[in-house]
Amino acid sequence: MKWVGQPIPRLRDPVLLKGKGRFTADIAVGAMAIRFVRSPVARGTICGIEIPEGAVVFTAADITDIKPLRPILHGRNYVPTDQPILANKRVTYVGEPVAAVIAATQSEAEDIAEQVMLDIDVLDPAIDVDEALKPDAPRVHDQAPGNVLVETSLKTPGFDAVWAKAAQVVEVDIRSRRQNAMPMETRNAHAVFDHSTGRVTLYTSVQNPHPIRTGIADVLGMPETDLRVVAPDVGGGFGQKMALVPEYVFAVWVARKLEASVAWIEDRNENLIASFHSRDQHHTVKAAFDENAKLIALEADLRCNVGAYSNYPITCGVEPLMAMSELPGPYDLREYSVRTRGVTTNTCPMAPYRGVSRPVLTLSMERIMNLAADRFGLDPVEMRRRNLITEFPYKTVTGSLYDAGTYWESLERSAEVLDLKGFRERQKKAREEGRYLGIGFSVFNERSGYGTPTFAARGMEITPGYETVEMAMDPSGYVIARIGASPHGQGLETGLSQIIADELGIEPSRIRIISGDTDATPYGWGTFASRSLVLAGGASKLAAEQMRERLNKIAGHLLQAPPEEIELAGGVARRRGHEGSVEITALARAAHHQSQLFGGGGPGLTTIATYDPAGTFSNACHSAIVEVDIETGHVKIERFLVVEDAGILINPMIVDGQIHGGVVQGIANALFEEIIYDETGNILTGSLMDFIPPTMSEVPTIEIEHLETLTDASITKAKGIGEGGTIGPPAAIINAISDALKPFGVEIFEIPATPPRIRQLIREAAKEKS
Amino acid sequence: MKAPQFAYRAPRSIKEAVTALAESEGMGKILAGGQSLVPTMNFRLARPDMLIDINRISELDFARPENGKLRIGALTRHAAFERPFFEGPLARLLADVVQHIAHVPIRTRGTFTGSLAHADPASEWCLVACTLDAEMVAHSLEGERIIPAAEYFVTTLTTALTENELLVEARLPLLDDSWKHGFCEFNRRAGDFALSMSLVALKIENGRIAEARIGIGGVEDKPVRAPDAEAYLIGKTGEAADRVEAARLASEGIQPMDDMHAPADYRRDLTRAMVRRALERALAR
Structure with a gap:
């Protein structure tokens, strides 16, 4: 039996479901508490900080030996920012750490923090992305006079000539409001000084312990070896936990300074206001079509609010650069003119969030397709049929290479499952009863599972990508695989075990995956960008293949057969076509305890492999049927369908779980979640009451169908699945709402499409009519 | 997210509770279910010097119909109303409304008078109390005071209770079988505070509306009634056109709050829909 393809339950679930997981806060019991005093104003000059008598409080003046965080991107007119660990002379956003209190308990630390008095001379802030681009806008950083930290543009040589031939031009102005990734477990840092070695162990809820260790060691000027970073159980990351933050650096510094055990456990309010935000974007996109409704040219002006500082190590280029390079998505396009900017403001810094810019760029393209369909009198499926890429490999106008996918097939299947024709009849009937139903499609692709060849093109000083797996079979025949990837709830351990089990002919229960500890794992980049199953899975397969060769050699010796005729399956090794077998556990024991017999390769069973591919493109079509209550603006999602293609499904149950979670976050993006700043830069949405993440009650049943395109771009033939769920929902839902509101002529261009926003558009449309 | 320090008292009688309240000199807070108070303290928005926990006062733990009134003691949890425990339209009304209050864990702990x-x-x-003209019974060292709903609600998070008074009981009129009710609220998520809601109680005699009570909540700084709509409905059958007109009158008679979740004109639109739907539900019963 092959393990790959089996929907086996996740190996870690029993532990997590019984509450026996070990998260940073579980480990930090008894540590001294760190409480950060955060800036209450968006922009200002620090005139003084008054500290209560006898309290242990650190400010910028105490930590002059720590370098600021300075992420670097080459080219792209990038302007570096220096982010201080504690605000130095000025504050740049509400929530910025200004001082740090150390006390015996959390409540004492909070009591003291309240008494730290900040004397700040308040200055006018830049908050909104478009306001910040105006010539007279307040300047967030002196070195960036126009508030632009990263900017690049592209125009294909034939653009103007083709544009002039357009039969129709469709324009959209898309506004995506700011989100917070909102992991269930907030951020944290528990730093423990070891008196016997002088080393520090940092337990922290991150996606990438190795790069975090590098970043901290760099700014503290310490050897990386003296810092061990451990990501224990991690309750979600979604990108928010892959950037280095001042709080982690301070925790390590103060543990060394005080030779003590300290802990910062972020509360939800801090997480909402001062952790990373994302997707505060404004796209103005024009699309030219020929008389056959074929997209011939695309012009785009993309503005991304990147907040007050660039993030380490990915930099603030992550959103604007992706928005530019991936905007055309699954559609064939040859002429492109685009300008993209990362705009700094006095708001919380941005980090990538599951899907990064793709939910927004997909919304832009899919709104264009719907508007164009109306213009040409085509139905939305036919409109897309004329424009989706169907021949692979396909080289995009921005230089990406798409491996085979099912862009058209996923849409065709979606229209069939949802019975588009039958729906139109039902929609018509419902309208006669005063009920407004709509259907929306969203076709997209997603670069996934990419290594250094692709990251290098981004120009980051720190180029992530490869993943290494160190594998060992112990004398009892159990396997340990140490991985650089750092799973945090995805069930990666289970998927990797299935891949390894097939190579070695043993059960997944005999395999242990070790991750998230820089002392115990090879240097790697962690888990993000829909990469870990492809990258760590590929490296696991390669390491297991080497292991299999070693086992075959030993088995060949014991069975007196040529190694190439040995087969490993069901826990035993046998010679193909022959009687007699030997247990794999016996091979393991022999390898360690009778090593003199086998020569070559040395004793024991250890292998190591690295995988570093260019990447592959997953794809999907998301579609939604909604009903809009025109009196309240409420949207009910009646059906939500995902037809996706991520190659071979290593574990179908885990894939479905990833899609479910992603779609819920996508629905949140489409209809619910929004971080709201007032004009002074104060955040009005500092609790879950106001940020409005949806609950089970707001989420419909998610229907899923799989297509499986086999690609050589991934040695396991699996493509990345982590982010896709989040990408499709905004476009599918917004197209569906706009379809429902056709009788009013209402078109939606802003997410989240909240009930008051929808109701206002209906009211205005009704006014115009009358 | 840790509350500032406070003193804690757990009195066994109303007398002990109001004595502690007086001793706290206005800096004490009553802890019943704690479902609003405790989070507010953890956010450090409420900073009482003293918490007076009334959960051990057995004389407050009652809920029963008596002399034409439903008497609800201060330890009656929301969940007590989920299944009618007495006869008549009021029990059905309360069982209907309670489903919309937050979530199961909150309903298990939070109390009726705590909300008031x-x-x-x-x-x-609060909307129920306003719509049905409840009476609030307050105790202090000076004795008992009965406050009618019309005087009780002052503004957001502010009532006619003085700092020395403990709300020991609320009394609702038992409705006879000629009454029908309808309730409708709109919120972003199940269990959230409503952006607008309406509770309607109609007394029907010979197929016509003899008395109408229309309450609106979540819209102004306190629950309010819709007197124009109530007056309009008297003598009507409550057919579709009546409901639309009553809803229009109700929505035009309010001064809606304006906040980031619901601009004033949106709340007015919602209110029109909520009143109309509450009327529909009442008349469909």
């Missing part, structure tokens, strides 16, 4: 004392503008129980 907290006086959130979007509290369903």
Whole structure:
């Protein structure tokens, strides 16, 4: 039996479901508490900080030996920012750490923090992305006079000539409001000084312990070896936990300074206001079509609010650069003119969030397709049929290479499952009863599972990508695989075990995956960008293949057969076509305890492999049927369908779980979640009451169908699945709402499409009519 | 997210409780279910010097119909109303409304009079009290005071209770079988505070509306009635056109709050829909 393809339950679930997981806060019991005093104003000059008598409080003046965080991107007119660990002379956003209190308990630390008095001379802030681009806008950083930290543009040589031939031009102005990734477990840092070695162990809820260790060691000027970073159980990351933050650096510094055990456990309010935000974007996109409704040219002006500082190590280029390079998505396009900017403001810094810019760029393209369909009198499926890429490999106008996918097939299947024709009849009937139903499609692709060849093109000083797996079979025949990837709830351990089990002919229960500890794992980049199953899975397969060769050699010796005729399956090794077998556990024991017999390769069973591919493109079509209550603006999602293609499904149950979670976050993006700043830069949405993440009650049943395109771009033939769920929902839902509101002529261009926003558009449309 | 320090008292009688309240000199807070108070303290928005926990006062733990009134003691949890425990339209009304209050764990702990004392503008129980003209019974060292709903609600999180008074009981009129009710609220998520809601109680005699009570919550700084709509409905059958007109009158008679979740004109639109739907539900019964 092959393990790959089996929907086996996740190996870690029993532990997590019984509450026996070990998260940073579980480990930090008894540590001294760190409480950060955060800036209450968006922009200002620090005139003084008054500290209560006898309290242990650190400010910028105490930590002059720590370098600021300075992420670097080459080219792209990038302007570096220096982010201080504690605000130095000025504050740049509400929530910025200004001082740090150390006390015996959390409540004492909070009591003291309240008494730290900040004397700040308040200055006018830049908050909104478009306001910040105006010539007279307040300047967030002196070195960036126009508030632009990263900017690049592209125009294909034939653009103007083709544009002039357009039969129709469709324009959209898309506004995506700011989100917070909102992991269930907030951020944290528990730093423990070891008196016997002088080393520090940092337990922290991150996606990438190795790069975090590098970043901290760099700014503290310490050897990386003296810092061990451990990501224990991690309750979600979604990108928010892959950037280095001042709080982690301070925790390590103060543990060394005080030779003590300290802990910062972020509360939800801090997480909402001062952790990373994302997707505060404004796209103005024009699309030219020929008389056959074929997209011939695309012009785009993309503005991304990147907040007050660039993030380490990915930099603030992550959103604007992706928005530019991936905007055309699954559609064939040859002429492109685009300008993209990362705009700094006095708001919380941005980090990538599951899907990064793709939910927004997909919304832009899919709104264009719907508007164009109306213009040409085509139905939305036919409109897309004329424009989706169907021949692979396909080289995009921005230089990406798409491996085979099912862009058209996923849409065709979606229209069939949802019975588009039958729906139109039902929609018509419902309208006669005063009920407004709509259907929306969203076709997209997603670069996934990419290594250094692709990251290098981004120009980051720190180029992530490869993943290494160190594998060992112990004398009892159990396997340990140490991985650089750092799973945090995805069930990666289970998927990797299935891949390894097939190579070695043993059960997944005999395999242990070790991750998230820089002392115990090879240097790697962690888990993000829909990469870990492809990258760590590929490296696991390669390491297991080497292991299999070693086992075959030993088995060949014991069975007196040529190694190439040995087969490993069901826990035993046998010679193909022959009687007699030997247990794999016996091979393991022999390898360690009778090593003199086998020569070559040395004793024991250890292998190591690295995988570093260019990447592959997953794809999907998301579609939604909604009903809009025109009196309240409420949207009910009646059906939500995902037809996706991520190659071979290593574990179908885990894939479905990833899609479910992603779609819920996508629905949140489409209809619910929004971080709201007032004009002074104060955040009005500092609790879950106001940020409005949806609950089970707001989420419909998610229907899923799989297509499986086999690609050589991934040695396991699996493509990345982590982010896709989040990408499709905004476009599918917004197209569906706009379809429902056709009788009013209402078109939606802003997410989240909240009930008051929808109701206002209906009211205005009704006014115009009358 | 840790509360500032406070003193804690757990009195065994109303007398002990109001004595502690007087001793706290206005800096004490009553802890019943704690479902609003405790989070507010953890956010350090409420900073009482003293918490007076009334959960051990057995004389407050009652809920029963008596002399034409439903008497609800201060330890009656929201969940007590989920299944009618007495006969008549009022029990059905309360069982209907309670489903919209937050979530199961909160309903298990939070109390009816705690909601009235907290006086959130979007509290369903405050809307019930306002619509049905409840009486609030307050105790202090000076004795007992009965406050009618019309005088009780002052503004957001503010009632006519003085700092020395403990709300020991609320009394609702038992409705006879000629009464029908309808309730409708709109919120972003199940269990959230409503952005607008309406509770309607209609007395029907010979197929016509003899008395109408229309309450609106979550819209102004306290629950309010819709007197024009109530007067309009008298003598009507409550057919579709009547409901539309009553809803219009109700929505035009309010001064809606304006906040980031619901601009004033949106709340007015919602209110029109909520009143109309509440009327529909009442008349469909």
